[in-house]
Amino acid sequence: MSRIVARELTLAYEDRTVVHELDLAVPDGQVSVIVGPNACGKSTTLRALGRLLKPRGGSVLLDGTELARIPTRKIAQSIGLLPQSPVAPEAITVADLVSRGRQPHQHWWQQWSDEDERAVTDAMERTDVTALADRSVDELSGGQRQRVWIAMALAQETDLLLLDEPTTFLDIAHQVEVLDLVRRLNHDQGRTVVIVLHDLNQAARYADHLVAMKAGRIVAEGRPGEVVTAELVREVFGLESVVVPDPVTGSPLVVPGAPYRPGSSP
Amino acid sequence: MTTALKEAPESVAGADGIRPAGYTRVRIGRASFLLHRRAAAMAGALAVALAAVCVAYLSVGESFVPPSEVLKVLLGQPAANELVVGTLRLPRMVVGLLVGLAFGIAGALIQTVARNPLASPDIIGISQGASALTVGAMTFGVTSYTVLPYLSVAGGIVAAALVYVFAWRGGLHATRFVLIGIGFAIALRSITTLFLTKGDYLVAQQAQVWMTGSLNGRGWDSAAPLGWLLLALVPAVLWAAYAQRTVSMDDDTATALGVRLGRVRLGLVLLGVVLASVATGAAGPVDFVALLAPQIARRMTRTAQIPLLCSALMGAVIVVLADLLARRLLSPTELPVGVLTAAVGAPYLIWLIVRGRTGRTAGGKA
Numbered sequence: 267m268s269r270i271v272a273r274e275l276t277l278a279y280e281d282r283t284v285v286h287e288l289d290l291a292v293p294d295g296q297v298s299v300i301v302g303p304n305a306c307g308k309s310t311t312l313r314a315l316g317r318l319l320k321p322r323g324g325s326v327l328l329d330g331t332e333l334a335r336i337p338t339r340k341i342a343q344s345i346g347l348l349p350q351s352p353v354a355p356e357a358i359t360v361a362d363l364v365s366r367g368r369q370p371h372q373h374w375w376q377q378w379s380d381e382d383e384r385a386v387t388d389a390m391e392r393t394d395v396t397a398l399a400d401r402s403v404d405e406l407s408g409g410q411r412q413r414v415w416i417a418m419a420l421a422q423e424t425d426l427l428l429l430d431e432p433t434t435f436l437d438i439a440h441q442v443e444v445l446d447l448v449r450r451l452n453h454d455q456g457r458t459v460v461i462v463l464h465d466l467n468q469a470a471r472y473a474d475h476l477v478a479m480k481a482g483r484i485v486a487e488g489r490p491g492e493v494v495t496a497e498l499v500r501e502v503f504g505l506e507s508v509v510v511p512d513p514v515t516g517s518p519l520v521v522p523g524a525p526y527r528p529g530s531s532p
Numbered sequence: 533m534t535t536a537l538k539e540a541p542e543s544v545a546g547a548d549g550i551r552p553a554g555y556t557r558v559r560i561g562r563a564s565f566l567l568h569r570r571a572a573a574m575a576g577a578l579a580v581a582l583a584a585v586c587v588a589y590l591s592v593g594e595s596f597v598p599p600s601e602v603l604k605v606l607l608g609q610p611a612a613n614e615l616v617v618g619t620l621r622l623p624r625m626v627v628g629l630l631v632g633l634a635f636g637i638a639g640a641l642i643q644t645v646a647r648n649p650l651a652s653p654d655i656i657g658i659s660q661g662a663s664a665l666t667v668g669a670m671t672f673g674v675t676s677y678t679v680l681p682y683l684s685v686a687g688g689i690v691a692a693a694l695v696y697v698f699a700w701r702g703g704l705h706a707t708r709f710v711l712i713g714i715g716f717a718i719a720l721r722s723i724t725t726l727f728l729t730k731g732d733y734l735v736a737q738q739a740q741v742w743m744t745g746s747l748n749g750r751g752w753d754s755a756a757p758l759g760w761l762l763l764a765l766v767p768a769v770l771w772a773a774y775a776q777r778t779v780s781m782d783d784d785t786a787t788a789l790g791v792r793l794g795r796v797r798l799g800l801v802l803l804g805v806v807l808a809s810v811a812t813g814a815a816g817p818v819d820f821v822a823l824l825a826p827q828i829a830r831r832m833t834r835t836a837q838i839p840l841l842c843s844a845l846m847g848a849v850i851v852v853l854a855d856l857l858a859r860r861l862l863s864p865t866e867l868p869v870g871v872l873t874a875a876v877g878a879p880y881l882i883w884l885i886v887r888g889r890t891g892r893t894a895g896g897k898a
Contacts, residue, residue, distance in 0.1 A: 318784050342790025349784035358780075358836035362552035366781065370790035374774040375563045383549035390550055400553040422789065 267294045269329050269458065270315060270345070270426055276323035277310050277482075284310045285482040287324060292426075293475050297452050297459045301469040302479035303503050308462045309350060309430050311479070315460065316347035316428045342370035346424040348415055350431050354403045360414050361399040364390055367421030389420035392454075393447060409440030416447065427451070429461045433468070445472045466503070470494050470517045478502050494518035554835075571833040571842055578829075578845035582629075585849055589625045589856045590617050594863070627750040627814055628851045628869065630758045632821060634811035636847020637769060639822030640829070640838040641804035644776050645797050647706045649884055652823035653688070653808035656713025659817035660720035661691020662809055667724045667739045671731030675738070678753070681813030688809030691716060696801065703783065704797055745818030745870025747855050758814045768803050773840045775800060780837045818854075818870045820877020821847050827884070 268291035277285035285307040292298050292315070300308045313319040315326055317333045326333045328344060346367075354363055367389065368382040390396045393413045398406065403414060412432060419427060429448065433441040445461075449472055452459050463469045469476055470490040477487040480502045486493045499507045499520055506523035513519075551557065555566045590602040597613045604611040605618045639652045646656075653659055665687030666680050674680065695716050699709040724743070728736045741748070778791045779800065786793050808822060825847035826838045832846075833839045854872040861867060 313784075316788060318787055337790075338787065338792055339790035342788065345788075347784075347788035349782070349788065352785045353782035355780040355836040357834065359553045361550050362555075362836055364550075365552045366777075366789065369778060374771065375565075377566045377774070378551070378555075378557045378564045380549075383551060386551075387549040396550065399550050419788075 268292050269294055271327045272311070272315065272324070273327060274324035275311070275314060275321055275326060277307065277314050277319060278322040279310075283322065283482065285314070288482070288484060290477065290484065290487075292458060292460055294458050295452075295456045296474035297449060297461065297472060298475040298477060299469040299473035300460065300462045300477045300479060301464065301466055301473075301502075302485075304464065306479045306502075307482040308464075308479050312347075312428050312430050312460060312462050313349075316345055317341055318347065318349070339370050342422065342424070344424050345426045345428065346419040346422040347428040348419045348430060348432060350434065352415055356404070358403050359399070360395055360401050360403055360406070361386070361390070363403055363414060364395070364417045364421050367418040370422060385423050386421045389417045389423075392420060392451065393417040408435055409437075409443065412436060412440070412444055413447070416444070420451065424457075426458045427460070429459065431462050431464065433463065433465070441468065448472070466494065466499065466520050467512075470519070471512065471515055490517050494520065568833065568835055568839065571835055571839040574829070574832045574839070575841045575845060578842055578849060582845055582849050582852070585852050585856070586625060586629065589628075589852050590621050592856060592860060593621060623751040623755050624747050624749075624855070625852060626752075626755040627758065628747050628855045629848045630755065630762055631747075631811040631815045631818060632825075632848035632851030633844045634758070634762060634807040634847070635818065635821040635851070636825040636829075636844040637772075637840055638804040638808035638811065639824075639847070640826040640840050640843040641772055641776070641800045642808070642822070643826050644838055645704075645706075645779060645800050645804070646709050647780075648710050649823070649827050650881075651706075651710045651713065652820075652826075653692075653804065653812075654817055654819050654822055655717060656710060657691045657695050657716035657720055658688045658805055658808050659812050659819075660717045660724065661694075662688040662812040663743050663817055664720045664724045664727070665690070666742065666813075667727045667731075670735050670739045670742075671727045675735075680742075681754075681757075681810075684813035685806075685809040688812055689805055691720060692801070692805040692809075696798075704794070741868055742816045743870075744868040745816040745873070746868035747815055747851075747858075748866055748868065750815065754814050758810060761810055762807075765803070765807065769840065772800055772803055776837050776840065815851075816868075816870065818851060819874045820881065821850050821873050824873075824877050824880060825850055827880075 270292045272288055272290040275285060275288040276283060288311060300311060302308045310319060314321055317338065320334065328336060328341065333341060365382065365386050368385060371382065390399065393416050395410065395413050395417050398410060398414065403411060406414065416432065432444050436444065445468060448459055448461065451457055473490050475487065476490045476493050478485045478493060478498060485502050486498055494509060496507055496509050499505050499509070508521045509518050510521060511519065552566065554569055556569050558565045558567050587599050587602050591597050591599050595616060597617055601611050601613050602617055605614055642651050642653055643649055662684040666684045669680065669683050695709065695713045699705065699712045728739060775796050779786060779793060779796050783793060826843040829842035829846045830838045833842055850873065851869065855869040858867040858869045858872045
């Protein structure tokens with residue numbers, strides 16, 4: 267089952283078409299990872315799934331209705347989206363930022379319900395940022411800040427969560443931490459998650475459903491174990507590699523071909 | 533009993549739930565409002581300060597009237613200085629107060645939408661648009677102070693509309709909005725200069741005073757329309773105070789949270805432009821008030837967005853205080869109030885730019 271579906275989706279910036287007639291059904295209750303080289307249209311696709319970008323052609327359907335026909339506030343009650351580099355208001359505190367996630371559930375006459383308080387408290391506990399509540403977002407480390415942003419998206423309490431490269435700018439430990447968090451959320455709450463990543467190995471480790479894109483088209487999709495092969499890596503990334511089972515998870519692990527060494531033939 | 537014991541920790545957790553720091557919840561039935569404690573306290577303090585400045589304004593002058601007498605006049609009791617306080621000083625003070633309130637809110641709204649402390653109506657062309665049309669009309673022989681304010685409002689709104697249209701490219705980009713505004717401000721200023729040089733000498737002199745922003749000779753005929761208009765805009769300002777919170781995020785995040793950014797921004801800018809234009813119509817472009825008030829207010833309250841009420845009160849304090857000084861510094865000569873606000877505002881602007889550049893690279897976004 268798929269609550270969110272892209273049909274013959276064509277996306278463009280000005281005159282440049284970035285995504286060509288893409289069909290995608292996001293499996294409910296799973297972690298889908300869209301992966302591909304730079305400029306393959308993966309982030310653009312995610313933006314369209316979250317109605318940040320209007321399709322040039324085709325459509326994105328939420329529960330069978332075109333996104334363009336649903337009020338943006340209504341969409342925000344079903345789809346949460348964390349952009350690649352969100353900007354927080356200057357000097358905002360962590361608790362204040364996370365509470366902004368309640369926006370789609372609030373009105374001018376209902377600025378803070380018990381439900382809001384419960385959702386924010388819960389989101390902050392899950393992302394382990396409760397202790398930071400009164401700190402200013404400006405003074406946090408990259409990893410902490412990313413957890414705060416995810417907490418904000420969680421506080422929105424949507425069934426669908428779209429994350430655009432949530433691990434960029436983070437060191438490896440924080441990358442793993444964030445991706446583990448996402449998996450746990452998916453497992454504990456059954457939320458549908460779509461993540462854009464550019465690291466194929468991370469994608470293979472964390473995805474239930476892997477979508478490989480190249481030049482605005484889907485090249486392959488399915489379970490990582492079935493999709494990730496040396497041929498796919500060559501086709502999508504143009505890289506010679508060996509694919510071996512990950513010693514920890516057993517998921518496919520891509521090992522690039524031998525690095526350059528002085529004296530060896532090119 | 534056991535169930536009650538079991539539930540106890542949960543209800544405690546509920547009571548201790550996380551709330552944005554510094555806010556108090558005010559509940560009225562199902563309705564709930566978030567009140568920033570520090571902002572509320574500052575608003576109270578500013579209101580007291582404003583009242584003090586107003587009494588001082590009415591006391592000090594060519595002849596000194598003791599504050600007790602001033603209060604008597606304000607309360608409508610018979611007093612000896614009825615004429616000086618009630619007829620000469622009071623209307624002018626009320627105009628200054630209203631102009632300050634309007635500029636304070638206008639600056640806050642425009643700075644919020646542009647996400648830039650530089651984006652104030654006197655920097656991005658709104659005041660210049662008002663000036664150009666007003667001075668143009670003056671040189672063509674329109675001198676009636678009942679007509680000129682309306683032209684000023686029209687000029688400000690047209691200038692703002694042009695800036696908005698030129699800055700629009702499938703969305704409103706904050707930096708482009710400010711830069712195009714500054715460009716328009718320069719262009720409009722040269723048009724104004726053209727009118728001044730073409731026009732009659734006496735008219736030019738009169739226009740020059742208006743352009744500096746002056747409360748000289750303002751009476752109830754200026755105060756009344758301004759007061760009614762501000763009163764009519766109160767619901768819009770209340771909406772703005774709430775909506776402001778929703779546009780302080782970046783575009784993508786705000787949209788993802790279900791905010792109709794285009795509409796909300798247009799609404800906020802429109803309100804800001806109307807307020808700034810109306811204030812300019814009444815007193816001329818009193819420079820830097822709209823720039824200063826919101827930033828000072830924000831530093832006082834340390835809120836994530838500019839506090840509207842504090843900004844409005846701050847604007848009023850600045851204008852009334854500046855006009856008091858303008859009246860007395862070189863007495864008997866009365867300076868235009870804009871000279872005083874500019875003397876304080878210009879160095880602040882330079883400081884803002886110098887600090888902003890280093891702050892931006894150090895703070896970064898990411």
